[in-house]
Amino acid sequence: DSGVTQTPKHLITATGQRVTLRCSPRSGDLSVYWYQQSLDQGLQFLIQYYNGEERAKGNILERFSAQQFPDLHSELNLSSLELGDSALYFCASNRGDTDTQYFGPGTRLTVL
Amino acid sequence: AQTVTQSQPEMSVQEAETVTLSCTYDTSESDYYLFWYKQPPSRQMILVIRQEAYKQQNATENRFSVNFQKAAKSFSLKISDSQLGDAAMYFCAYYSNYGGSQGNLIFGKGTKLSVKP
Numbered sequence: 001d002s003g004v005t006q007t008p009k010h011l012i013t014a015t016g017q018r019v020t021l022r023c024s025p026r027s028g029d030l031s032v033y034w035y036q037q038s039l040d041q042g043l044q045f046l047i048q049y050y051n052g053e054e055r056a057k058g059n060i061l062e063r064f065s066a067q068q069f070p071d072l073h074s075e076l077n078l079s080s081l082e083l084g085d086s087a088l089y090f091c092a093s094n095r096g097d098t099d100t101q102y103f104g105p106g107t108r109l110t111v112l
Numbered sequence: 113a114q115t116v117t118q119s120q121p122e123m124s125v126q127e128a129e130t131v132t133l134s135c136t137y138d139t140s141e142s143d144y145y146l147f148w149y150k151q152p153p154s155r156q157m158i159l160v161i162r163q164e165a166y167k168q169q170n171a172t173e174n175r176f177s178v179n180f181q182k183a184a185k186s187f188s189l190k191i192s193d194s195q196l197g198d199a200a201m202y203f204c205a206y207y208s209n210y211g212g213s214q215g216n217l218i219f220g221k222g223t224k225l226s227v228k229p
Contacts, residue, residue: 002156033216043203045216056215088155092217099145099207101217103157 003027004104006091012110018079021107023091025072031055031096032074034066037106038087049074050096081111114139116206118220125194126228132179133189133223135204142166144208146180146187147217152200160202163187191225199227 003026013019025032034046036059045058049068060066063081068074078085088108092101115138125131137146148160163171163180170178175195179188191198204220 002158031215035217042221043217043219045218048215058216090157092157099209100147100159100162101207102159103149105154105156108155 002102002104004029004091004093004102006089006104006107008107009105010108010110012112013081014112015081015083017081017111018077019081019109021076021078021089021091021109023074023076023093023104025074025091025093026102029093029095029102030072031094032068032072033092033101034060034074034076035090035092036087037090038084041087043090046076078109083111085109086111114141114206114208114218116204116218116220118202118204118223120223121221122224122226124226124228125191125198127194127196129194130190130192131194131225133191133202133204133225135187135189135220137185137187137204137206139185139206139208141208141210143210144206146178147205147207148176148178148189149203149205149219150198150200151203151222152197157203161189194227196227196229199225201225 005024030051046060048056066076088106091104144165146163150158175192201222205217
């Protein structure tokens with residue numbers, strides 16, 4: 001158990017809908033990272049937050065957004081969902097001043 | 113841009129034997145970190161081993177060790193005394209605080225390891 005929690009574990013929704021994925025980092029970790037794992041694209045970095053502020057952005061679509069709250073949990077919002085958004089979404093965390101990232105169990109999103 | 117390449121989509125090893133998974137990477141940075149992550153059927157991403165680029169000594173963690181060749185930009189993972197529980201997808205990953213990938217991990221496509229009893 002990495003100490004990073006993600007909810008929900010599974011999410012099934014329809015095209016055009018909006019969903020919110022939640023992540024709670026390890027105790028003491030200030031940085032949260034979001035990654036998408038899909039069959040065709042592999043594991044891709046989406047976005048990073050550090051202590052409430054956006055720090056780095058990767059291949060994140062404009063339909064996707066994220067935020068980190070004062071209690072340091074983070075939410076990834078996916079809107080106008082398409083079939084191709086079906087993937088496993090991981091959250092990872094660290095103190096922000098270290099390199100090692102610890103991953104949560106992931107949220108499997110299925111868009112029908 | 114930094115890239116990570118795993119040229120072996122699938123590998124197989126007999127239980128108790130040794131297997132080596134390959135990884136090469138491309139970067140112009142001199143200060144970076146390399147990782148191997150394991151993803152079993154549960155889909156959890158588990159850190160296996162970590163290597164700091166400025167350290168010449170190869171990292172080891174129990175039955176797992178790496179062969180880090182900085183000049184060749186090669187970072188292979190050796191699993192000794194393979195166990196059934198080692199069967200998983202293995203991802204090589206690169207991290208640097210500098211350059212275009214600042215702060216995030218760049219992953220290879222993965223190698224699926226099967227362990228035969």
